[in-house]
Amino acid sequence: MRASKLFGIFALAALGADSIARAQTMSTYGTPGLVDMPTAEVLPDGHVALTTSMFGATTRNTATFQVLPKLYGTFRYAIVDDFDPGGPQDGTRYDRSFDLHYQITDETLRFPALAVGLRDFGGTGIYSGEYFVGTKSFGSKLKVTGGMGWGRLAQRGSFSNPLGVVADRFDTRPNVAAGGINTTGQLDFGAWFRGPAALFAGVEYQATDRLSFQLEYSSDAYEREQSVGAIDIKSPINLGFNYSYPSGSNLRAFVIGGSEVGLQYSLILNPAKRRAPGGQDAAPIPLVPRDQTVFANHDIRQPAQKARVDRTLKAMLAQEGLELQGLTVIGRRAQVRLENNLWDIEAQAAGRAARVMAVTLSPEVEVFDVTFQSNGMPISTVTVARSDLEELKNDYDGAWRTLARAEIKDAAAQSREGELSEAYPTFTYGLGPYLALSLFDPDSPLRYDVGAQLTADYRPAPGLTFSGRFRYPLAGNMDKVTRRSNSVIQRVRSDAALYAIESDFEVNKLTAEYMFRPGEDLFGRVTGGYLESMYGGLSGELLWYPVASRLALGVEVNYAKQRDFDMLFGFQDYDVVTGHASAYYDLGNGFTTQLDVGRYLAKDWGATFGLDREFNNGFKIGGYFTLTDVSFDDFGEGSFDKGIRFSVPLSWLTGKPSRDTVSRVIQPVTRDGGARLNVENRLYNVVRDYRADKLSDGWGRFYR
Amino acid sequence: MKRWSLTVLLSSVLLGCGTVDVEDTLLGPLIPSDSGEYGERFSVLVQANAPALQIGFVESQEGGTLLLERREGAFDYWLSPEGAQIVLQNGMLHSTRGFGEGLLASELSAPLAHVHGLRNGYSDRFHTYLDGNDRAVTRTYRCLFTRGETSNIALHSGPVQTVQMRENCRSLDQEFSNIYWVTPGARRIVQSRQWAGPYIGALSTRVVE
Secondary structure, X not given: OOHHHHHHHHHHHHHOEOHHHOOOOEOOOOOEEOOOOEOOOOOOOOOEEEEEEEEOOEEEXXXXXXXXXXXXXXXXXXXXXXXXXXXXXXXXXXXXXXEEEEEEEOOOOOOOEEEEEEEOOOOOOOOOEEEEEEEEEEOOOEEEEXXXXXXXXXXOOOEOOHHHHOOHHHHOOOOOOOOHHHHOOOOOHHHOOOOOEEEEEEEEEEOOOOEEEEEEEOOOOOHHHHHOOOOOOOOOEEEEEEEEOOOOEEEEEEEEOOOEEEEEEEEEEOOOOOOOOOEOOOOOOOOOOHHHOOOOOOOOOOHHHHHHHHHHHHHHHHHOOEEEEEEEEEOOEEEEEEEEOOOOOHHHHHHHHHHHHHHHOOOOOOEEEEEEEEOOEEEEEEEEEHHHHHHHOOOOOHHHHHHHHOEEEEOOOOOOOOEOOOOXXXXXXXXXXXXXXXXXXXXXXXXXXXXXXXXXXXXXXXXXXXXXXXXXXEEEOHHHOOOOOOOOOOOOOOOHHHHHHHOOOEEEEEEEEEEEEEXXXXXXXXXXXXXXXXXXXXXXXXXXXXXXXXEEEEEEEEEEEEEOOOOOOOEEEEEEEEEEEEEEEEEEOOEEEEEEEEEOOXXXXXXXXXXXXXXXXXXXXXXXXXXXXXXXXXXXXXXXXXXXXXXXXXXXXXXXXXXXXXXXXXXXXXXXXXXXXXXXXXXXHHHHOOOHHHHHHOHHHOOO | OHHHHHHHHHHHHHHHOOOOOOOOOOOOOOOOOOHHHOOHHHHHHHHOOOOEEEEEEOOOXXXXXXXXXXXXXXXXXXXXXXXXXXXXXXXXXXXXXXXXXXXXXXXXXXXXXXXXXXXXEEEEEEEEEEOOOOOEEEEEEEEEEEEEEEEEEEEOXXXXXXXXXXEEEEOOOOEEEEEEEEOOOOOOXXXXXXXXXXXXXXXXXXXXX
16 A cells, blocks of 8 residues: 555545535444434435544544445444553553444334444444434434443343343343453354343434534443443433534534543545546547548558557547557547556546547548557457547537447457557556555554555566566564464464564565456456565466456466565465455445355365445445354454455545555454455456446546 | 554544645636646647636636637637636536536527527526536526626627626526626627536636637
8 A cells, every 4th residue: 555545545534524414423432323322313325434532541433334225334443441450451452343233214204213233243342232222303403312222231220121021031141252352253143132221312402503412311331441440430421512514524522421521523424426526637638520630631541651640649548548559440440459547437538538539530430449458458348439429529418328329348359450569568667655554453553664665567468467566664663563473273364463574675576467368258367476475376367257247257276385574585385275266246236246265375265255335436345254164263363354345546535537546454353264365456356347337337427 | 652543544534624625726827828837738729829718716716717729619618727628508608627517518408599589588408417426417407587787898809788698597406597798799698607516606707809
């Protein structure tokens, strides 16, 4: 991750605030709520809320995502000082937890909204609690909430569980933390809605458009924190004062238990809304009548003209961020083969390329084929008629009408006919900063390295790329880690600290890669060398992905050998044959899913299931989990590998086109079970951007 | 320290709240001076002494001069120094590019008929916007044209007599007003105040001649 991406994260926060959702108050747990207690409310569909709250010895950092209109999920990282007196990390507890909240019914004129929720359903259990809650508005200013809680939400005023009438097992709540650190991460099915229950209630009053007050009777007594002196609770009443900024930020002061004063900041983002909907990028070139094009009076099919046409088209496409690699003109049809280095919305790249062809090529050319290539490998061809461009360029429904007339086809034929003489070999390099992050080390929750990075790529022929990435850390604290892996299985990932400590100048990646088209709808990749920071070896992949299909299937086989900790050229003894069969499916409505079944780095067999919600503009949020034949005990803390991930297009933040993204996978714990090789350019992600679904999704920008 | 290092991210969020400058200026100075400061396309127009159009953004109080990159039938393509563009159809705002607003195109035949006929009455107009999620969404507005007073507009070449045409438009959730100053003879819009969309609001135009 480059330094610019870190700035991107900060910019995301600043730029992406959504004023529509500013009225929603977030609890100290970072979910729609009062002070500590939840309400039955939800965020608008697809919205993201980032919250940090601080009071007494407690800090909670929370991200909540409204996955579906009625369902939100939450990830929280809490730090509670003095939670474990005499324990490790100076008694400080670092706690990662997940919540789920489902709104059963929306509010109606007569009836309240009703919701059910699980807090901390798979963490260490310090916030473990469940609830049913109802919220009703009275007029435009007053909202009343009442609910019943279990677990932590039944620490005050509890009574025997009314669900006990259903079954006796609801009467007692097993101690979910009894298994120690090794049981964390498992779903605590057996504890949900068990044991005593308690009631909670509260009101929210919207005094002005900006200012609101919250008052609640809390059923959370902070028993553990009180017993160790980490908080002083004198009253069951909590109070909050929330101020909403026009930008969508919320700043709040609150009082917990009558004595602990806290501060909270929340930011609510709408990923489905670019800050500048039309973008800040330059306007496309206006079309001209055919008799005024650059080569209006030339026969561009004459070989003598080819060099001139190539040169002109290449220069004009370069101004649009497109690299021309080949041009053929046959009869009334012209094809450009190009690499898109700029546009994150690929349909916009197709529109720009077609425009350049329209203002350049001679009048008799009627059909434009724009073939997108990646690393020289052709992927898809977009075909548009020149007369359609001319007719629809100013039509108010021009984008969709053009799409209806366009064709998107597989570009399987890997012919080099018409290739520009200077297309190969290519050599590119870059020198810039990099930033590497490591989260959630209890000794220092945010570890980082910054330094200089040199990248170099040499491509002697289409699809064949020699690529290197070298790093030299200049500052950071990655190498200050004192904690060592306690993994009882092969340490395939958990020795990350040793790589940071024992390396200086680092050969991060040094590979030879060949990407090719074995046939129609088929894509191939072979990569060899130092594949990633921890492994070298050989990787081969085959993908079947029809151009208009929702389903893609792939298979990948790798031989990987563990690299020396100095990240230079040596290897350790451990090697493994690892690989997966993968199925990718577009579920529609922006949801995509991926299933990988196979053998992982520690020679464990299992499967990974991933689900992502991708907005049309490329903003993506998702999660995954992996279950393998490594037992929960052997896996260690967290029980199995899982994570959440996001990817934010830089263009979403800046309004300017870019294929860069700010991406991150957040794993609560990095262990050795279910670990995959991090080989670059896995084919599905390379190909998908140019398949019919993605091109159609972005077609609104064809004339942008 | 641990606590604070982790909350740096959200603290920076706090500092970042409020308005954000996407660009220092949306447009260059009123009169283009040194063509070397501009994009290549704009520089060519400066050298060629292309016709100019003054525009202003009503909400941000910023403004500048655009140069005519292309005229094709009823459509004029006006380019800013930074490469942004507005397209006018017989003087009426048809689309914008590069100013952040997502106005892709408009269907203006009915309102143009009112302006050029200096006629009172109702008409429909259609705007197609990019919605922030890269979908092109068409919105329909019902508009009432009212012929206003006659006045003189001061252009560089001197005062020009105009008739004011006011267009009040509304949809279910949006409303706006456009004003056109139209020459009674050629029925040409020489000055206007027109709503582009929810992102940049209204902009003013005045021909430079």
